[in-house]
Amino acid sequence: MRQDRIDAMRYEIVEGHIERTLIRLAWPLIINNMVQVLYNLTDTFWLGKLGKEQLSAPGTAWPLVWFIMSLGMGFATAGFAFVSQYIGAQEYEKANKAAGALYSLMLIFSIAVAVIGVLITPFAMKFMNVTSEVYPYAVNYTRVIFLGIPFSFTLFAFNFLLRAVGDTKTPVKINIFTVFLNIILDPIFIFGWFGFPKLGVVGAAVATMLSNTVGSLIGGYLLFTGKVGIHITSETLMPDIELYFKMFRVGLPASVGGSTDAFGFVVLTRIIYTYGTVAFATYSITNRLTNFMFAFANGISQAMGTMIGQNVGAERYERAKKIAERAMLINLIILGLGTAIIVIFRAQIFSFFIKDEAILAESVKVVRYFSASLPFFGIFSAVTNVFQSSGHTKKSMILGMLRLWGLRIPLSYSLGKVMGDSTGVWIGMGLSNVISALIGFAWFLRGSWMRRIVE
Template sequence: MESLYSMKQQNQLTMAPIPELIRQIAIPASIGFFFNTMYNVVDTYFGGLISTQVQAALSLSFPIFFIIIAMGSGMATGTTALIATAIGEGNLQQARLFAVQGIAFGVILSFFLTVIGLLSAPFLFSLLGASESYLEICLNYMNTIFFGAPFFMLTYMLNAILNALGNTKPYRNFLVAGFFLNLVFDPWFIYGGLGIPPMRTLGIAIATVLIQLIGSIYLGTRVFQSGILKGSQWTELHPRKKTFQEIARQGFPASANTFTVGLGIFVITYFISKFGKEAVAGYGIATRVEQIALLPTIGLNIATLTIVAQNNGARLFGRIHEAVKTALLYGGAVMSLGTAGVFMFAENLMGFFTQDPPVIEHGTTYLKIASFVLYAYTIMYINIAALQGIKKPMFAIWIGLYRQIVAPIIVFYALIHLLDLGIKGIWWGIFSVTWSATGITLLYSRRLLRKNLALCSDQRV
């Protein structure tokens, strides 16, 4: 197996043409996350075959599941930025240390997530309106997921290392394989067979944890094959205060930003739940469709973060500016197609997942409005990724708090109760809050990136 950590590849992200690099990193990542979203679609589909209540329970579980996603993806983002910056600086020993310590940090963090999650889940579900059998289904699913938190964190941190190297293909391979495994595991574990008893909702959760375990083994193998850990010792896994602090300083703001997304979904779900389980289920299904449309954004985010971080380490600020501009152009082209597709086929897309008319109606209304928010997300996410790449992660927290918690609570209440728009007030609230947050992010990011560019006039572009 060829080493992915050669000097040639180390220099690639600081020398190769920016458009080529963005395509090279973003396309595999986007393909992988397409299958990851379809993975969630499989869960939603089979949950609906059990009952609408189970489908609603999976939707209700998502804000709490997002705790793991927030911590994992956030810490991975911070770790990627640190490793990539060290590579750009030519400090390969420091890059290796961040890689090893990142793995240790993730594993330790996962055990805290498991304990806190198990203790807090009953209260959080009750706050969202779950009770009796509905609450039991939610806890049955979510408690199993929390027990599997170490495997989730391992896949995130191992992928962070590969992302820093500009190699998004292994994670793509895992996500594609995970989708097909889920197609087999979900019906098998739900209905039983071949020595496995019927587990219904519990089976969906066990399938997810098992696939994460398989992914940890595969990604771990690819990280070792990359050569970045060459020369490392087991003793380097022992927590180092200074390195842990640096990982936390870069990772926790990114985690907090992602965590605010989970809180935002919690806030949205809280308001939607006042309109019934059908509204919750409709929103849950619609967000799956929205995620599919936004998949290219994920790839562009990863490409922007990796390219910006390595070029920031190499102090090639002109390439940073070019990377952001190119990513936004690609995002605009793709999202124009996404907007048209989601708007025109909203009802058909909802009908693929459910035959319940009220659920379809709620989801269709949301998607027709949300289709015009897709490029706002693209602009915001790419600029936040650029800020994280230059090791300026704190802005993400403040804009996250604004757009996910503070503004929605005020805007939703005003549109629902003062303007009497009903559930449409939530949909239009999401539209207005997201675009306002995007405007703020764009202004701040441009100011900071221009400041960085002005700091260095002698650079290679």
């Protein structure tokens, strides 16, 4: 590890001006998120040309993919917490060792995830109550995505490790390249341009898999050659039972929380499909729009996570609390403005993706009863990020389960049944964001997360 570079980044994060450092770390992440959202919007745009059934396939697939992936993503969260806190404590060799352990664990786990995912996809789609017209598209799309999971996992590991160090620019450069590659490949494989076979929905999945593979290989090269802040070697990849146990202990709650959260969205998909393909297609477009808004908010939250991790590692707890509060205020403003734009230009925005009167009518309900809760979700997201970055993953697990299983699913299901319409679902989703954000913020203020997990 190039210690002079790490020392300089650490000093700015632990001692420097909070807002200036937060923005410096956040702007590459915001650009990265924006480019990712651009891909998602492009994906939705091209598939919308095929029809609402094809457009619904990725939105149907991702709750299942996210559920399976979340089982391993908890280890990435644990690795981030250990690496960032070791750097905050100036234990650089231990940071390298933790990085190697994370990379090897992610690689092994991802292979198992890929096999399991391909096998269970048809059964999962039936469980989600996917309509018959969407089912074949969703199954084929999902299976291709699962085949590329090992490359997705190792690319995630690369992003987490460099963000823990404070290097937010290098991962962004790679991600921008892979996303633009994805954007180029999308219509080529979907429509069979330039002599390639016309693959339809599967073409979108193939484009995603290929671009993630390229990004993963570039990231792996940089880590193993030591050209970035973290240097993984054959020695750091060797099994370390004690370190694995520590990562397992910290990562398990994050894995359980993430997977139960993701499974909740599988159940939510089933609930929404009860009201037909139109309701789910509208929900899919809404997700793309909220992702656009959260490109900014998530960039701030991710930068905040790096600063929280290193300041907690340096035992600068009051500074960590101040950083979190500044980030939450910025996110509240960003998401408030974004929500206002969606409300004002709803008809034009939804019509851009697909000109369907039924979907346009459904969008009125979604915007009216769900979109207003998004600023609250920004607070909720920031609080869970604070808990995870400080290594207190049990708190984020409990808060996530409360939002989804204690509030969103029962409220959406019961209000939908009582009202006999999808309006109840959107109201339930909105209420879950508001209530969980207020509970999470109160828990954050108690300060029980202000304790580091490294020696």
